[in-house]
Amino acid sequence: MLSEVALLAIAMVAATAVGGWWGVLVAAFAWGAWSGRAGGVAIAAVCAWASVLVWTAVIGPLPALVADLGSIAGAPGWLLVVATLVFPMALAWSAAVVGAVVRGGTANGRE
Amino acid sequence: MTVAPSVLTDIHRPRSVWRAVIALVVLAASVAAGSMRLGPALDPLNGIWAVARGTELPRAATGRIPGLSARVDVWYDTRDVPHIFAASEEDVYRALGYVVARDRLFQIELQVRAGAGTLTELVGRPALATDQRTRGLGMPRAAERELAALDTASADLRAMRAYADGVNAWIGQMDPADLPIEYRLLGRRPRRWSPVDALHLLNRMSATLSFSDLERRRMLAAEVAGDTVARAVFPVHSPLQQPIVPTSVPGLRLRKGKVPAPGTASAGTELDTIASALPGIDDTTQAVAGVARRRDGAEGAAGSNNWAVAPRRTKAGYALLAGDPHLDMTLPSLWYEVHLVVPGHLDVAGVTIPGGPGVILGFTRDLAWTFTNTGADVTDYYVEQVDDMRSPRRYLLDGAWRPLELRTEVYRGPRGEVLQVDTVRYTHRGPMRLYAGHWVSMRWTALEGGGAFGALRAGPHAHTTAEWLRVTAGYDVPAQNMLVADRAGSIAIRSTGRYPIRPGDGRGDLVRDGSKSSSDWTGWLPLDRYPAAVNPAQGFLASDNQEPVDPDMPNPTGGAYLGANWETPWRAARINELLRGDSVVTPDDMRRWQTDPGSARADYFVPYFLDAARRADSAGGASAQLREAARLLGEWDRRYTRDNERAVLFEAAMAELSRRAWARLSPLQYPVLAAVPVPSSAVLVELLGDPSSVWWDNPDTTAVETRDDVLAASLAAALGTVTARRGPPGDSGWRWSEVRHANIDHLLHIPAFSRRGLSVQGGTETLSPSSGDGVLGPSWRMVVQLGPEVHGWATYPGGQSGNPLSRRYANRLPQWLAGTLDSVRMPHTPGELAASDVRATLTLEPAR
Numbered sequence: 001m002l003s004e005v006a007l008l009a010i011a012m013v014a015a016t017a018v019g020g021w022w023g024v025l026v027a028a029f030a031w032g033a034w035s036g037r038a039g040g041v042a043i044a045a046v047c048a049w050a051s052v053l054v055w056t057a058v059i060g061p062l063p064a065l066v067a068d069l070g071s072i073a074g075a076p077g078w079l080l081v082v083a084t085l086v087f088p089m090a091l092a093w094s095a096a097v098v099g100a101v102v103r104g105g106t107a108n109g110r111e
Numbered sequence: 112m113t114v115a116p117s118v119l120t121d122i123h124r125p126r127s128v129w130r131a132v133i134a135l136v137v138l139a140a141s142v143a144a145g146s147m148r149l150g151p152a153l154d155p156l157n158g159i160w161a162v163a164r165g166t167e168l169p170r171a172a173t174g175r176i177p178g179l180s181a182r183v184d185v186w187y188d189t190r191d192v193p194h195i196f197a198a199s200e201e202d203v204y205r206a207l208g209y210v211v212a213r214d215r216l217f218q219i220e221l222q223v224r225a226g227a228g229t230l231t232e233l234v235g236r237p238a239l240a241t242d243q244r245t246r247g248l249g250m251p252r253a254a255e256r257e258l259a260a261l262d263t264a265s266a267d268l269r270a271m272r273a274y275a276d277g278v279n280a281w282i283g284q285m286d287p288a289d290l291p292i293e294y295r296l297l298g299r300r301p302r303r304w305s306p307v308d309a310l311h312l313l314n315r316m317s318a319t320l321s322f323s324d325l326e327r328r329r330m331l332a333a334e335v336a337g338d339t340v341a342r343a344v345f346p347v348h349s350p351l352q353q354p355i356v357p358t359s360v361p362g363l364r365l366r367k368g369k370v371p372a373p374g375t376a377s378a379g380t381e382l383d384t385i386a387s388a389l390p391g392i393d394d395t396t397q398a399v400a401g402v403a404r405r406r407d408g409a410e411g412a413a414g415s416n417n418w419a420v421a422p423r424r425t426k427a428g429y430a431l432l433a434g435d436p437h438l439d440m441t442l443p444s445l446w447y448e449v450h451l452v453v454p455g456h457l458d459v460a461g462v463t464i465p466g467g468p469g470v471i472l473g474f475t476r477d478l479a480w481t482f483t484n485t486g487a488d489v490t491d492y493y494v495e496q497v498d499d500m501r502s503p504r505r506y507l508l509d510g511a512w513r514p515l516e517l518r519t520e521v522y523r524g525p526r527g528e529v530l531q532v533d534t535v536r537y538t539h540r541g542p543m544r545l546y547a548g549h550w551v552s553m554r555w556t557a558l559e560g561g562g563a564f565g566a567l568r569a570g571p572h573a574h575t576t577a578e579w580l581r582v583t584a585g586y587d588v589p590a591q592n593m594l595v596a597d598r599a600g601s602i603a604i605r606s607t608g609r610y611p612i613r614p615g616d617g618r619g620d621l622v623r624d625g626s627k628s629s630s631d632w633t634g635w636l637p638l639d640r641y642p643a644a645v646n647p648a649q650g651f652l653a654s655d656n657q658e659p660v661d662p663d664m665p666n667p668t669g670g671a672y673l674g675a676n677w678e679t680p681w682r683a684a685r686i687n688e689l690l691r692g693d694s695v696v697t698p699d700d701m702r703r704w705q706t707d708p709g710s711a712r713a714d715y716f717v718p719y720f721l722d723a724a725r726r727a728d729s730a731g732g733a734s735a736q737l738r739e740a741a742r743l744l745g746e747w748d749r750r751y752t753r754d755n756e757r758a759v760l761f762e763a764a765m766a767e768l769s770r771r772a773w774a775r776l777s778p779l780q781y782p783v784l785a786a787v788p789v790p791s792s793a794v795l796v797e798l799l800g801d802p803s804s805v806w807w808d809n810p811d812t813t814a815v816e817t818r819d820d821v822l823a824a825s826l827a828a829a830l831g832t833v834t835a836r837r838g839p840p841g842d843s844g845w846r847w848s849e850v851r852h853a854n855i856d857h858l859l860h861i862p863a864f865s866r867r868g869l870s871v872q873g874g875t876e877t878l879s880p881s882s883g884d885g886v887l888g889p890s891w892r893m894v895v896q897l898g899p900e901v902h903g904w905a906t907y908p909g910g911q912s913g914n915p916l917s918r919r920y921a922n923r924l925p926q927w928l929a930g931t932l933d934s935v936r937m938p939h940t941p942g943e944l945a946a947s948d949v950r951a952t953l954t955l956e957p958a959r
Contacts, residue, residue: 013156020157021150025142038134052155060163061916068915069159071863072296084153084160091141097134 008044028092032099045092165288208277226315271306274468317557321589337374353680388547415483418653434481444909479895493625706930723822751874763829904932
């Protein structure tokens with residue numbers, strides 16, 4: 001399961017690089033349609049985008065950007081980080097479920 | 112139809128059905144949110160987070176530019192200055208476009224759009240009024256006509272094309288992380304560059320520096336106090352003289368004059384009504400600044416300085432030159448520092464305006480140059496007679512109808528949608544607009560330019576001051592006090608620009624009758640009559656935006672009208688005093704003087720306040736508050752250092768004095784009129800010379816007040832004001848660092864990207880002035896020593912990068928605030944830079 005999530009996360013990073021946020025949707029849908037399952041996809045998407053954020057923080061001033069964007073948005077900066085992680089999670093889970101349904105699975109991730 | 116069976120299968124499992132339904136809803140919501148900019152923005156690889164990865168230049172990078180004749184090497188030193196080594200001048204401009212776009216892409220687009228009147232295409236409808244003002248001034252049309260008039264083979268046009276190639280090459284090759292954050296916040300992409308953009312940029316600079324509202328000022332005053340007074344309070348010649356072209360008088364000279372008593376108001380006359388409706392200088396500069404910036408117009412809020420010292424007055428025996436143009440301070444900065452090298456052809460270090468091909472202020476291995484703004488009057492207005500007041504198509508000239516040129520202006524939004532369409536009409540003089548029910552055309556040299564770009568490009572090719580003056584002779588607008596010094600020890604200054612000659616009395620501060628061609632300009636001041644001085648006997652030259660020549664002394668202009676209402680020469684008096692007092696000047700002296708806290712204005716006015724208080728005390732009429740105020744002011748060393756606790760009292764007293772002295776110019780009796788701008792402190796000096804002038808008398812009291820009454824009352828009131836606002840004397844609120852600040856805003860006024868409330872040394876009319884809202888200031892400080900090896904020192908309030916997250920965004924600010932300068936490197940070849948001096952390299956190859 002762990003290796004599957006890791007592989008999915010790598011695929012999600014690649015998909016994001018190629019197609020931006022649509023890449024997450026397409027990859028998750030494809031996974032759901034291929035495997036008939038949605039389990040692990042959401043976690044993989046979160047891990048994928050989170051790993052990119054971590055990489056960004058390692059090579060650039062991400063905390064300063066978080067603070068500045070929070071100031072511009074008039075909201076705590078960490079909310080934007082949370083949004084950045086919740087968004088691919090919701091996108092990937094929902095796309096994978098729909099993909100699994102299309103394939104004919106039960107989409108609950110356990111079958 | 113393979114879907115249906117699976118769905119039917121799921122229907123028998125209620126939890127799965129609900130799960131599928133919820134997933135569909137979540138998916139729809141996610142896609143909707145993602146499509147509304149959230150998806151691209153949050154994408155950590157390509158979205159806004161990527162900005163944090165593009166903050167610094169990679170150690171080594173490569174790029175390709177179409178049209179390059181050979182490889183270009185760019186070496187960034189530890190000050191983040193790119194040294195560009197190219198095989199030809201066109202290649203150097205291609206590389207410059209690439210390099211500047213790499214660091215300042217959003218800035219150059221914003222500035223150019225401000226000059227082109229197309230800000231709406233970037234920021235949408237909020238910029239519509241700004242764009243309409245810019246186009247109404249005729250600026251985009253002027254740039255297009257200037258470009259069309261260029262010979263297709265001219266070096267100027269080739270330089271503009273090369274620069275555009277470089278910018279476009281960067282736009283085409285940049286990584287997602289390199290897209291500036293401002294584009295991401297606005298949801299826009301950069302637009303491609305074209306050669307005309309360089310001219311839009313120059314026009315914007317011209318508008319900032321050459322637009323004047325003398326007519327409006329003078330006539331507003333005439334409406335309230337009569338024409339004679341208007342001419343006196345906004346005079347053609349400064350009552351206080353310390354001109355750029357040296358005279359036999361070493362210090363400040365007060366001209367013989369008197370501010371006449373208020374006369375019959377002329378409010379209500381046709382011309383006055385028009386004049387008061389004309390655009391004020393604030394409206395115009397705000398329009399072309401391209402940002403919602405308001406300049407407060409406070410006297411002494413801005414002012415550029417330059418000075419040069421001949422070898423015989425310097426310690427090392429080499430000519431020295433210093434310059435610090437005071438302009439809008441923004442982040443990223445107005446300037447970008449570069450070093451351009453084409454072996455055997457060009458070798459120049461200095462600053463470029465991002466978006467413009469070339470170094471504007473800087474030095475070569477032979478000479479150095481810097482500018483201050485002349486402030487010449489190159490704008491005139493004409494009341495036109497038209498065939499149809501609502502929609503004119505013709506105007507009357509010498510009894511015959513002439514067709515108006517109609518130019519349709521289409522304003523588009525970010526998605527190309529049309530926001531507004533209007534028509535700008537042109538007479539042979541320039542754009543015509545409706546003011547207070549009258550059609551008024553405007554003639555402005557900025558709309559007839561064509562010499563500035565070529566002159567600025569040619570300057571760095573000169574080897575001596577004489578040659579530099581020759582190749583820049585065609586420079587036209589905005590007129591600049593161009594100071595130059597060379598390695599042979601020669602120093603020279605010339606107020607270079609295109610000065611119109613008006614008919615009749617020659618004055619340009621009047622609205623003229625447009626129905627007669629005899630109202631038109633009759634020609635241009637010839638070059639040999641420009642204010643100029645070469646190697647003066649005094650051994651130094653200085654300019655600080657003051658009147659270039661003393662009209663009562665021999666001068667080359669032959670009495671020609673150059674402008675009016677000049678800057679009061681307080682800064683000139685101060686720097687000339689420092690220069691006269693030192694015959695062994697060092698580069699460090701030059702640097703120190705750029706932030707000198709002394710004030711010729713304070714030296715002049717403080718004794719008047721103290722004398723008035725003393726007289727009141729002797730006559731038994733001094734209140735305890737006046738005595739205390741005089742005591743406190745008497746303690747002042749007349750310096751605007753950060754820890755000074757008395758400058759605040761003096762500034763409050765000056766504000767009171769000005770308000771009380773010019774109370775009769777208040778438009779309270781004509782509430783429909785705009786406020787009359789406050790006359791300069793030079794006119795106040797003139798008024799001080801007339802102690803019993805009626806201007807000192809308060810019309811609202813039965814007593815007859817004199818000058819000393821007003822001075823004493825102003826000083827006492829100032830103590831009350833300052834105490835009420837800042838606590839009793841001795842409280843920290845009196846400290847100058849708590850009073851005056853520099854405020855350097857981001858171009859879009861985003862607080863997180865701005866640096867505000869910066870404590871600075873200097874006050875009103877000091878060499879590094881600090882007053883008003885703090886948005887204007889020394890935008891570039893440079894000192895150059897022209898020895899066998901030229902050596903330069905410089906800094907500016909900002910940093911080389913336009914990325915607010917970059918280390919290079921505002922890293923020069925501490926140095927600028929401290930008044931120190933960096934040594935400027937000027938390697939002959941890339942190999943001359945030690946490895947430890949190189950921060951990054953960029954290799955540019957011809958595009959295949």
